[in-house]
Amino acid sequence: QVQLVQSGSELKKPGASVKVSCKASGYTFTSYAMNWVRQAPGQGLEWMGWINTNTGNPTYAQGFTGRFVFSLDTSVSTAYLQISSLKAEDTAVYYCARGGYCSGGSCFKGGRDYWGQGTLVTVSS
Amino acid sequence: NFMLTQPHSVSESPGKTVTISCTGSSGSIASNYVQWYQQRPGSAPTTVIYEDNQRPSGVPDRFSGSIDSSSNSASLTISGLKTEDEADYYCQSYDSSSHWVFGGGTKLTVL
Numbered sequence: 001q002v003q004l005v006q007s008g009s010e011l012k013k014p015g016a017s018v019k020v021s022c023k024a025s026g027y028t029f030t031s032y033a034m035n036w037v038r039q040a041p042g043q044g045l046e047w048m049g050w051i052n053t054n055t056g057n058p059t060y061a062q063g064f065t066g067r068f069v070f071s072l073d074t075s076v077s078t079a080y081l082q083i084s085s086l087k088a089e090d091t092a093v094y095y096c097a098r099g100g101y102c103s104g105g106s107c108f109k110g111g112r113d114y115w116g117q118g119t120l121v122t123v124s125s
Numbered sequence: 126n127f128m129l130t131q132p133h134s135v136s137e138s139p140g141k142t143v144t145i146s147c148t149g150s151s152g153s154i155a156s157n158y159v160q161w162y163q164q165r166p167g168s169a170p171t172t173v174i175y176e177d178n179q180r181p182s183g184v185p186d187r188f189s190g191s192i193d194s195s196s197n198s199a200s201l202t203i204s205g206l207k208t209e210d211e212a213d214y215y216c217q218s219y220d221s222s223s224h225w226v227f228g229g230g231t232k233l234t235v236l
Contacts, residue, residue, distance in 0.1 A: 035225060037225075037227075044215065044227060044228075044229050044230040045162075045164075045170065045215050045217075045227045045230070046227065047224065047225040047226070047227060049224075050225075059224070061224060095169060095170070097170075099225075109157065109158055109219055109223060110158045110175070110176050111175065111176070112172055112175045112179070112181050113160060113162075113172050113175065114172070115162075115169045115170050115171065115172075116169065117169050118169045
């Protein structure tokens with residue numbers, strides 16, 4: 001069965017960096033896009049962007065450029081989200097979510113999404 | 126910017142039917158798939174409807190999705206409400222750049 005298992009909670013000081021991992025199993029990792037979603041405390045879901053697991057090409061949503069980096073290690077079927085220069089307002093749960101089917105360098109909409117269990121990142125001095 | 130609007134909250138009694146709407150701000154909501162996610166407190170979202178009206182295996186057939194082009198909206202209908210259905214529900218679709226767009230979420234109370 002499809003599973004996305006994320007790394008554990010993190011407590012960081014302002015200005016530090018954090019790297020969240022999302023290990024996929026139960027399907028061919030490079031056949032589906034990977035999305036990242038943020039949920040601040042008590043708030044709704046916010047799409048951060050996605051990475052093409054065929055090409056490694058990331059796309060960032062508005063508001064998630066500069067300090068946010070998506071990357072892959074296809075040898076271990078794992079996607080990463082790195083956030084640098086952490087601020088208190090980065091405190092949130094971060095989710096990876098499998099997206100649409102990818103083939104020939106293009107990824108498509110649709111299909112059932114699967115979500116990781118979430119990683120709580122707390123930024124506090 | 127394309128937006129999806131959901132009611133902030135809905136409530137209904139056990140055994141009844143409730144419908145949650147998701148209205149697109151522009152364009153035709155029917156031109157892109159709509160997904161619905163259920164999120165219980167302290168848990169990750171899970172898919173209850175994908176591609177407008179498809180139900181993943183394991184999701185009860187009490188859950189159904191539909192599109193109404195005349196109102197440019199999608200709907201999630203839950204029949205035979207159970208207390209375990211109490212959760213936040215989010216709709217999701219795509220903008221013109223194929224970026225994910227979420228609705229603001231609807232808190233369903235089953236009382």
